[in-house]
Amino acid sequence: MNIYLIGFMGTGKTTVGKILAEKLGRKFYDLDELIERKAGKSIRDIFIDDGEEHFRKIETEVLKEVAGGKGYIIATGGGLLTTEGNYEVMKESGVIITLAASAESIYERLKGDESRPLLMVENVIDEIKRLMFERAPLYIKADYIVDTSDVSPDEVAAEIMEFLDEL
Numbered sequence: 775m776n777i778y779l780i781g782f783m784g785t786g787k788t789t790v791g792k793i794l795a796e797k798l799g800r801k802f803y804d805l806d807e808l809i810e811r812k813a814g815k816s817i818r819d820i821f822i823d824d825g826e827e828h829f830r831k832i833e834t835e836v837l838k839e840v841a842g843g844k845g846y847i848i849a850t851g852g853g854l855l856t857t858e859g860n861y862e863v864m865k866e867s868g869v870i871i872t873l874a875a876s877a878e879s880i881y882e883r884l885k886g887d888e889s890r891p892l893l894m895v896e897n898v899i900d901e902i903k904r905l906m907f908e909r910a911p912l913y914i915k916a917d918y919i920v921d922t923s924d925v926s927p928d929e930v931a932a933e934i935m936e937f938l939d940e941l
C-alpha cells in the first residue's frame with residue numbers, strides 16, 4: 775500500500791514524508807516536485823503562465839502515475855483533493871493521512887516564502903483561514919489525522935509510524 779500525506783500548505787507533508795521514507799526504507803515522491811519536473815518550470819511559473827486549472831490537470835496526471843506504485847511514501851500538494859476523483863485514486867491505492875496545523879503556525883512557517891502562489895495575497899493569515907475552512911471537509915476524509923502545530927517533524931513521523939503499526 776502507498777502512504778499519502780495530505781493537508782494544507784505548510785503542514786509538513788514534504789518534510790515529514792522524507793523522514794518517513796527514510797525510516798521505513800520506502801521510496802519517496804513529492805507530487806509538487808513531479809509537477810515541476812513534468813512542466814519544466816516552477817509551480818509559481820505554472821500558475822502565472824498557464825493558470826491554476828492547467829496546474830490541477832498536471833497534478834492529477836502525476837498522482838495517477840505514482841498511484842500505480844507499491845509502498846511509496848507520497849507527499850501531495852495542499853490542494854490535491856479539490857479536484858474530483860483524486861480522493862478515490864488515493865483511497866484505492868493506499869492509506870491517506872492528513873497533517874493539520876493551526877493557521878498561526880502555518881503563517882509562521884511560510885511567511886516570506888514566495889513559492890506558494892495561492893498565498894501571494896495582501897492578508898495572508900486571513901487567506902490561510904479562508905482556504906482552510908473551505909477545504910476542511912476534504913482533509914477530514916483521511917484515515918488518520920495528525921496535529922503538527924506544536925510538534926517536530928520527527929515526532930509527527932513517529933506518530934504516523936505508530937498508527938501504521940496498529941493497522
Ligand SMILES: Nc1ncnc2c1ncn2[C@@H]1O[C@H](COP(=O)(O)OP(=O)(O)OP(=O)(O)O)[C@@H](O)[C@H]1O
Nearest residue numbers: 783784785786787788789851852883922925926927
Ligand atoms: N512540525 C513542524 N514544526 C515546525 N516547522 C515545520 C514542521 N513541519 C514542517 N515545518 C516547516 O514548515 C515549512 C513547510 O514545510 P513543508 O514544505 O514540508 O510543507 P508542505 O505541507 O509540504 O507544504 P506544501 O503543501 O506547500 O507543499 C518548512 O520550512 C518546514 O521546515
Ligand SMILES: O=C(O)C1=C[C@@H](O)[C@@H](O)[C@H](O)C1
Nearest residue numbers: 783806817851852853890891
Ligand atoms: O494548497 C494548494 O492549493 C497548493 C499547495 C502546494 O503544495 C502546491 O501544490 C500549490 O502551491 C497549490
Ligand SMILES: [Mg+2]
Nearest residue numbers: 787788806849
Ligand atoms: Mg510539500
